[in-house]
Amino acid sequence: MTDSPKRVLYVIGCGARPTADIPDFVTWAQRLGWDVCVILTPKGRQFTETDRLAKVTGHPVRSEYKHPDEPDVLPWPPDAFVVAPATFNTINKWAAGISDTLVLGLLNEGLGLDVPMIAVPNPNMALARHPAFLQSVESLRSWGVRVMFDPARFPLPKSVPGETSRSLFPWEALREEFVDASRGLSGRATG
Ligand SMILES: Cc1cc2nc3c(=O)[nH]c(=O)nc-3n(C[C@H](O)[C@H](O)[C@H](O)COP(=O)(O)O)c2cc1C
Numbered sequence: 001m002t003d004s005p006k007r008v009l010y011v012i013g014c015g016a017r018p019t020a021d022i023p024d025f026v027t028w029a030q031r032l033g034w035d036v037c038v039i040l041t042p043k044g045r046q047f048t049e050t051d052r053l054a055k056v057t058g059h060p061v062r063s064e065y066k067h068p069d070e071p072d073v074l075p076w077p078p079d080a081f082v083v084a085p086a087t088f089n090t091i092n093k094w095a096a097g098i099s100d101t102l103v104l105g106l107l108n109e110g111l112g113l114d115v116p117m118i119a120v121p122n123p124n125m126a127l128a129r130h131p132a133f134l135q136s137v138e139s140l141r142s143w144g145v146r147v148m149f150d151p152a153r154f155p156l157p158k159s160v161p162g163e164t165s166r167s168l169f170p171w172e173a174l175r176e177e178f179v180d181a182s183r184g185l186s187g188r189a190t191g
Pocket of ligand 1: 015016090
């Protein structure tokens, strides 16, 4: 475990195009005084420049569980989690308690930490109607996760691989949700 004098935010990205825009969210959160760490699913790494993210955050961008003999490289525990974008796959596996990526391991543990967690799922319109997905969203909400899934407010892309999934992503609404969720957090706050 490493310590940080600032509040620590884990920003988690998955295998979807909006992951490319995580750097802007990171710099915004840093301006609010957060020490931001980015963790990506292995698929998520294909959608962004990890070297740039490591430079901006000052932390390695992790995706794999560490070797048992390696030291922890990120501050732990975080004071908040943001999962944006959250894939159909990761939402369902998280709700099922599966921990087969580092991201899922952290998210599952996060449910037991009693810290704010926000997830912004990014399924396409068809996947968003899948009964397992709807059930996963409901479960995560019932466990206290702020799941920003509301196709009427946050329109979804028609097809998953399209560029639209990037332009539609509700970053501005996420910023508002994050400010609301982190209001009143104490801990190691400096900002
Ligand atoms: C170009 C491309 C774009 C994708 N976009 C999305 C997306 O927006 N939402 C989604 O749920 N899956 C999307 N996928 C599928 C996921 O990457 C795939 O389900 C993967 O297994 C997710 O792994 P992860 O949840 O560990 O990141 C996309 C795949 C490709 C190749």
